[in-house]
Amino acid sequence: xxxxxxxxxxxxxxxxxxxxxxxxxxxxxxxxxxxxxxxxxxxxxxxxxxxxxxxxxxxxxxxxxxxxxxxxxxxxxxxxxxxxxxxxxxxxxxxxxxxxxxxxxxxxxxxxxxxxxxxxxxxxxxxxxxxxxxxxxxxxxxxxxxxxxxxxxxxxxxxxxxxxxxxxxxxxxxxxxxxxxxxxxxxxxxxxxxxxxxxxxxxxxxxxxxxxxxxxxxxxxxxxxxxxxxxxxxxxxxxxxxxxxxxxxxxxxxxxxxxxxxxxxxxxxxxxxxxxxxxxxxxxxxx
Numbered sequence: 001x002x003x004x005x006x007x008x009x010x011x012x013x014x015x016x017x018x019x020x021x022x023x024x025x026x027x028x029x030x031x032x033x034x035x036x037x038x039x040x041x042x043x044x045x046x047x048x049x050x051x052x053x054x055x056x057x058x059x060x061x062x063x064x065x066x067x068x069x070x071x072x073x074x075x076x077x078x079x080x081x082x083x084x085x086x087x088x089x090x091x092x093x094x095x096x097x098x099x100x101x102x103x104x105x106x107x108x109x110x111x112x113x114x115x116x117x118x119x120x121x122x123x124x125x126x127x128x129x130x131x132x133x134x135x136x137x138x139x140x141x142x143x144x145x146x147x148x149x150x151x152x153x154x155x156x157x158x159x160x161x162x163x164x165x166x167x168x169x170x171x172x173x174x175x176x177x178x179x180x181x182x183x184x185x186x187x188x189x190x191x192x193x194x195x196x197x198x199x200x201x202x203x204x205x206x207x208x209x210x211x212x213x214x215x216x217x218x219x220x221x222x223x224x225x226x227x228x229x230x231x232x233x234x235x236x237x238x239x240x241x242x243x244x245x246x247x248x249x250x251x252x253x254x255x256x257x258x259x260x261x262x263x264x265x266x267x268x269x270x271x272x273x274x275x276x277x278x279x280x281x282x283x284x285x286x287x
Contacts, residue, residue, distance in 0.1 A: 001167060005180045006193035006202050014039075022187045023049040026056030028162035037065050044068060049155045049186040051179075054106060054162040070111025071151065071158050080104045081137040083121040084161075084174065085144050090117040091181055099174035100137045101149075105161035110151045117150035117157075118178065150178060157182040191244035195267075199234065211284035212253065213241075215270075215277040233275030240267040245284060253278035 002009040002025075009025075014036040018024060024043060026032075032040075044050055050069070057066040064073050082105070083098035098121050110116065122145045123138040151158045159182075163175045189195075192213060193202040201216040217236055220228035240262050241250065250259040250268045259268040259279070270277065 001164070001176055001179055003201060004176070004198040005183065006190040006196060006200075007183065008204065018043045018048065021048065023051060023183065026050065026052045028054040028056060028164050030056040030058075031060050032056075032058065032065050034059075034065075040066065041068050044155060047155070051157050051159075051182055051186060053159045053164055057158075069156055069158065070114055070153060072109045072111070073106050074109055075107040077105045077107055077120075079122050079126050081127065082123060082145075083140040084118045084149055084178070085121050086118040086150075086178070087116070090150070091178065094118075094174055094178060098140045099172075100140075101161050101166060101172065101175065102136065102170045103162050103166045105149065107147055108151070108158075108160045110148050110153070110158075114151050114153040116148040117152055117182075118148075119144045120147040120149045120160075121145060150182070152182070152185065155186070157186060189242075189244075194242045196239055196241070200236070200239065206285065207280075209283050209285045211281040213279040213281070215279065217275060217277075235272050235274045236270040236277055237272035239270045241270055241279070242267040243281070243284075247281045247284055249282065251280050251282070253280045 012018075012024070014033050018039055021043070024040065040050065045068075052066065052069070055062065057064050057069065057071065059065045064071060081100050081102045083100055084094070085098050086094040088095040105120070121140045121143075123140055125138055127136070127138045147160070149160045151160070159179070161175075163179050166172045166175045192204045192211075193200070196202065199217060199219050203214040205212045205214070215236065217234040218230045219234050220230055223229050223231070241259070247268075251257060252259070252271065257271070259270065261267075262269055
């Protein structure tokens with residue numbers, strides 16, 4: 001999901017330092033040790049941001065241990081698939097209708113100085129072999145349960161549902177989009193490539209005062225039972241490269257061809273190259 005949203009990321013364990021990070025993401029089932037909890041507490045107190053999903057704030061016994069965040073787990077959801085009812089202030093697009101969420105989540109309460117970005121709407125009954133519905137989910141009730149499912153507070157966002165498992169298993173775009181909006185709320189848009197298609201991969205590297213960008217656009221296709229294939233290179237035509245800093249020019253590495261600025265001045269128009277594109281931005285890091 002970080003790759004699709006064009007954020008740089010790295011995998012951490014309890015021994016890693018958190019120095020230099022803007023945001024720490026705790027996955028659905030991250031198991032926290034006392035030592036790592038202390039690191040997270042110090043990181044947050046120093047201005048760091050946290051995004052926590054489901055049981056990502058728990059220890060091996062399942063106890064919530066991020067006591068510096070105003071979240072309390074009160075139970076596990078047994079009536080699912082449920083739905084999200086999203087605040088229009090958080091996402092006008094997601095707020096247009098209830099969004100189904102297939103994985104079972106947690107029932108939580110939030111403390112003071114928090115904002116509920118989405119509430120849970122329960123189905124009429126749990127879909128199973130006995131209570132059958134023609135779809136993979138049963139219809140939502142008209143009223144909200146009042147259970148918060150996305151909670152925002154000072155330098156953190158918490159998801160009561162396992163958003164990463166949901167996206168991995170069901171490809172739930174609503175879960176991915178809510179995650180991306182939460183990240184943007186915490187640390188802003190991706191500094192290199194915000195707004196590019198999610199199928200484009202972008203890898204920034206600094207060279208002196210300049211910035212090098214490697215862009216890849218290869219879309220895997222399921223054409224066999226056991227493996228995905230990349231048969232054709234995809235084009236960058238029509239895509240706009242946006243950068244966090246102003247740049248005087250963006251050039252194609254090797255040829256020196258200069259990219260055309262976007263009509264609104266916000267970014268650079270990518271050429272109709274297919275598959276792989278190397279770009280250089282001279283003096284990008286000069287003050």
